Amino acid sequence: MKHGISQRKLGRMPAHRIALLRNLVSALLHHESIKTTLPKAKEAAKMAEKIITLGKKGTNPAKSKAMSYLMPPHNSPPPSASSSTMIDPEDFVAPKSLLPKLFNDLSKRYESRPGGYTRILKFGKRQGDNAPHAIVTLVDGPRDVKFELLARTVGKEGLDLIEETGSLDNISEGWEGLTEKTKRQVEKVLKYRNDQEKKVFKDKAREFADYLQAEEAGYGGLRAPNVSPNVLKYRKPGMNTPKSGRLLHAGERLSGVSTHSTGLGLARGALVRTPRGRKEVDRNPRFWGQARLPEGVTAELTVD
Incomplete structure (x- = not known):
């Protein structure tokens, strides 16, 4: 033995x-x-x-x-x-x-x-x-990878709070505007950190949120039909339909977009069957503003 x-x-x-x-x-x-x-x-x-x-x-x-x-x-x-x-x-x-x-x-x-x-x-x-x-x-050190990644997640999910209050400074310990899973992760990562490190965390989240908004405004949105949404209900856009925005390459992943839209994610979606009873994942690469639109609503993208 x-x-x-x-x-x-x-x-x-x-x-x-x-x-x-x-x-x-x-x-x-x-x-x-x-x-x-x-x-x-x-x-x-x-x-x-x-x-x-x-x-x-x-x-x-x-x-x-x-x-x-x-x-x-x-x-x-x-x-x-x-x-x-x-x-x-x-x-x-x-x-x-x-x-x-x-x-x-x-x-x-x-x-x-x-x-x-x-x-x-x-x-x-x-x-x-x-x-x-x-x-x-x-953990709790200057090279903690989860601290950096979670700050980006908070910045992405806290964009609604930024639109309401103008900044992330008003976030209390409840972390409004975040999902329950992200709230638990934030409490876990910041549990033993001091006030200065919590301030650095919020600054990183705010910086990434600003980057998402600046990227969407700088690119002018994805390349989409520049027609009325009512017209799209009756016919699909053809080759002669006016386009606007930035041309998206196959499998390209933009900042803040899920990894399902990468080349590997698209390949997995084509090869793997969706389990019965599970909602199919939307694999269309979109900017933050487009991803927040209600289901079935399309946005008119125009270049200023």
Whole structure:
């Protein structure tokens, strides 16, 4: 009977597997975001949780255990000349140990969080062997991918509130104008963040909302028949029907549009049958303004 098997083999011998996990955990704590295969990402996230727990303890035995497991961090290049915090390359010294960051910065960041310091996001398949890719990030940090993606979702769904009040500043803790699923995700992501980080989140959402409106106004809408909607009820637009707006290429995806309108989404829609009882997904690429129109209503698009 086998006992004590709590990790994946990862196709490696024990010494190689331990060195691999030590390297992945050290890189994750140093860069706060790494990309690897999904099985290795799950094992690295599990070990990173234990190491961060040692950092929160802050005792001498915890420091000894962390020191014996972590490898030296990857050497980061000096900041570029375009950076606001320019450092002389001759004076730049890469960190030699992750212990100060672990027992000072990360322990303070996760002081009130009982667990769940990492997040795994699936990232497609690797070219060649088709292995599943994943991105591992430290939550509540500057490189949290979900923080960036969720801010765009809030900006897209909060456009109705922008039209009513003029900005997203009046959003309370209830997050009006968002779907229930997005509200739960926002509460989850911002639960342990301070007021300054919440303000940054709203600024990112407002910036993406402005981008959606500017793109729609700049392109003049999709290329559509410039005729009355009443005429379209009786006849379909032909080759001689006047067109206006921007020409849409096959499978093109615009900002804020569902991935169902991409080339892969169109191919899946053509090959996969819609399950019985489920509403068919509208795969027509549209701008934000067109997507919000009631069902059966078309808009007249004109170029100013």
